[in-house]
Amino acid sequence: MMGSDTDRAVSSVVGVVLLLGITILGTGVVVGLGSQAFADAERGATVSQAGHSLTQFDSKAAIVALGESSSQRVDLGPSGNGEFVTDGDAGWLRIVHQNATGSGQNETIYNASLGSVSYRNDDVVIGYQGGGVWERRDNGSVMRSPPEFNYRGATLTLPVMRVTSDSRASGPTTALVTRQNDSRQVFPNASASDADENWSDEGAPYGDNTAYENPVTSGNVTVTVKSQFYQAWAEYFRTRTTGEVSVDHDRNRASVELVTVASIGEFTLNDVISNDRLTARGQAPGHSLTDFNVTFQTESQGSGFNNYDGGFYLESDQHQFEYLVHVPSGGNPDHLELYMFYRNTETNEQHVWANKSVDADTGPVRIEESNGASRLVVDLTAGDATNGLNLTYQDASPDGTELDWNQPFATDIDFNHTADGEPRTFVENDSATTYLLTRHYVAKLGDEFTVNAHGTTGGSGGGVHLDHAASKGVLDYDPGAGGTYITYLHVTENEIQVELD
Secondary structure: OHHHHHHHHHHHHHHHHHHHHHHHHHHHHHHHHHHHHHHHHHHHHHHHHHHHHHHHHHHHHHHHHOOOOOEEEEEEEOOOOOEEEEEOOOOEEEEEEEEEOOOOEEEEEEEEEOOEEEEEEOOEEEEEEOOEEEEEEOOEEEEEEOOOOEEEOOEEEEEEEEEOOOEEEOOOEEEEEEEOOOOEEEEOEOOOOOOOOOOOOOOOOOOOOOOEOOOOOOOEEEEEEEOOOHHHHHHHHHHHOOOEEEEEHHHOEEEEEEOOOOOOEEEEHHHHEOOOOEEEEOEOOOOOEEEEEEEEEEOOOOOOOOOEEEEEEEEOOOEEEEEEEEEOOOOOOOEEEEEEEEEEOOOOOEEEEEEEEEEOOOOOEEEEEEOOEEEEEEEOOOOOOOOOOEEEEOOOOOOOOOOOOOOOOOOEEEEOOOOOOOOEEEEOOOEEEHHHHHHHHHHHOOOEEEEEEEEOOOHHHOOOOEOOOOOEEEEEEOEOHHHOOOOEEEEEEEEEEEEEO
16 A cells, blocks of 8 residues: 555656646747747838838938939938848949941940848848839849839930948948939930940940930830849839830849830820820831821711811921811712822922812711711721822812911922832822822831821811710831830939948
């Protein structure tokens, strides 16, 4: 019996020891897990704060870099277990103009380091670079705030923001931002050079001593960024530009090849009426026009085109082209009048074409009535070079044109393109289709021209009011240079120093 009591006593002691051990172990695990969770929460809060601080830094840095202030101080907050770092050699940006000046040569317009101001905490890096704020975790990156980079249509505006200093700080940190130099104009730039200039030299002028001038009339422009945030740069290029984006993961690079919109395509009268002009860019040389048609629609049911004058006028630096449709008065006319005009504004050579008896009911220029609405259809590219609606070369000066066509017209003219039966000579009373004339004159306008509509509303127009939203058209042409050239380039270099304290 004594042995049994002893065994029970020993068992009780062992049980108490085990219970205490389990309790201590569990408490340690809980404390450890709680400490880790607290540390993770603290780190997340610090990283988030750093991100907000660098976004604020971004706006203050832009004020300094673009010359609105000589200096700005920004409170970046605590660094926690991380640190704030400025690195003047972090990443770079390069701009290359391919086939510059039509020479087949490539010109490096700009190539310099971007630098950065970043917060680093283990595998997280949040950085200000190139006027934007970015975040990298593990092997990926995202944009927090967009860079100073804007490309729309055929215009690139790029104030390159450079950080040129090196420093680091931990704990509560402030950043003093100062402008290092005045903004430097990179492009356009009229700088001249000596006879030793060649295509391997970076910066103005071009390798053939041509100045950096707008508009850029040949080639295409590629912007490449090397950065630890390259994936986020690439995504920005994809979503905010109309360029073609490529990524080099092995070298941490993102590139965008800037591509202009090739043609206007579909439009409404709202887009082109009352000097709200559209600009067409990228037309290939020769007879590249494929489609130019417009349907004018009246504003209310039962309203027709009685005594109406309307059309389009297109202009480039030295060429003007206008067409006019005149609807005679008197209710339901059986015929319409169509005129086309062209002028070379440097030589004052003027061409005039007319057809004063266009069938109003059929053909590519006609009036339609449908569901109570009245529509004037004008399809200038219907048919082909020999079959279609013909106009006669003759002297005519109708009322209702937007441009002044009171100059004498040339007695004989030469069409010198290599399409649609050209080269060809015309004299007074010769005829040609609207297809041939429109393609020829739009080709004369070159690779950039403005497009505008006009029309009478009330008064001599007999009270004709158009529904600008319902009136629609199409202007399409084949693009030149593969659709990969840019027209306007505005680049500046803006340097800042950042002292961390």
